[in-house]
Amino acid sequence: DVKVTQSSRYLVKRTGxxxxxxxxxxxxxxxxxxxxxxxxxxxxxxxxxxxxKMKEKGDIPEGYSVSREKKERxxxxxxxASTNQTSMYLCASIWRTGWNTEAFFGQxxxxxxx
Amino acid sequence: GQQLNQSPQSMFxxxxxxxxxxxxxxxxxxxxLWYKQDPGEGxxxxxxxxxxxxxxxxxxxxxxxxxxxxxxxxxxxxxxxSDVGIYFCAGNTGTASKLTFGTGTRLxxxx
Numbered sequence: 001d002v003k004v005t006q007s008s009r010y011l012v013k014r015t016g017x018x019x020x021x022x023x024x025x026x027x028x029x030x031x032x033x034x035x036x037x038x039x040x041x042x043x044x045x046x047x048x049x050x051x052x053k054m055k056e057k058g059d060i061p062e063g064y065s066v067s068r069e070k071k072e073r074x075x076x077x078x079x080x081a082s083t084n085q086t087s088m089y090l091c092a093s094i095w096r097t098g099w100n101t102e103a104f105f106g107q108x109x110x111x112x113x114x
Numbered sequence: 115g116q117q118l119n120q121s122p123q124s125m126f127x128x129x130x131x132x133x134x135x136x137x138x139x140x141x142x143x144x145x146x147l148w149y150k151q152d153p154g155e156g157x158x159x160x161x162x163x164x165x166x167x168x169x170x171x172x173x174x175x176x177x178x179x180x181x182x183x184x185x186x187x188x189x190x191x192x193x194x195x196s197d198v199g200i201y202f203c204a205g206n207t208g209t210a211s212k213l214t215f216g217t218g219t220r221l222x223x224x225x
Binding site: 004006031033042043045048050090092094096098099100101102103104105106107108110 | 144147149154158208215217
């Protein structure tokens with residue numbers, strides 16, 4: 001079974017703090033994604049990575065950065081947390097072969113910024 | 115970013131009933147995926163579809179890849195209380211890793 005593990009289930013941080021969300025996958029997948037999920041807005045792509053040290057902006061990258069130093073680990077960084085970044089954060093690891101694709105999600109991190 | 119049209123938005127059904135939901139897209143996809151998300155949890159992959167017309171089952175769940183490659187359907191037979199949750203579709207064109215997600219169907223099952 002594919003395992004995608006996010007480092008925290010729940011986090012409470014103060015405005016202005018630097019926040020690190022970690023995601024680790026055990027399937028040697030090249031592609032990893034970070035989403036945020038908000039009621040009524042669905043899943044929105046923040047950043048993704050095709051390989052170690054490679055990163056691409058998604059649809060809502062402002063206020064975030066990422067790090068992919070090792071293939072199995074993809075970190076999302078909130079440089080200076082703000083209350084509008086309170087959300088559910090989901091990491092996904094993507095398997096691809098030919099035209100076929102499957103995405104496996106972590107359990108999610110519920111972040112509250114106060 | 116684009117979202118897929120998923121319907122219905124929510125369903126209230128009685129235990130034992132069958133459920134149908136669908137997703138439509140303006141784009142052609144080479145992969146359709148169906149997920150279930152419980153409250154406070156990450157989505158779990160239920161079924162993956164790779165060929166137009168393909169019909170795939172996973173227990174009481176059956177999903178179909180539409181012939182036009184622009185839609186997909188999920189059916190749940192004989193619903194039970196643990197089927198409660200939000201069901202998402204997702205599509206992929208095959209040319210890149212990005213997925214496009216549906217808006218979700220919230221399923222409530224009453225006894």
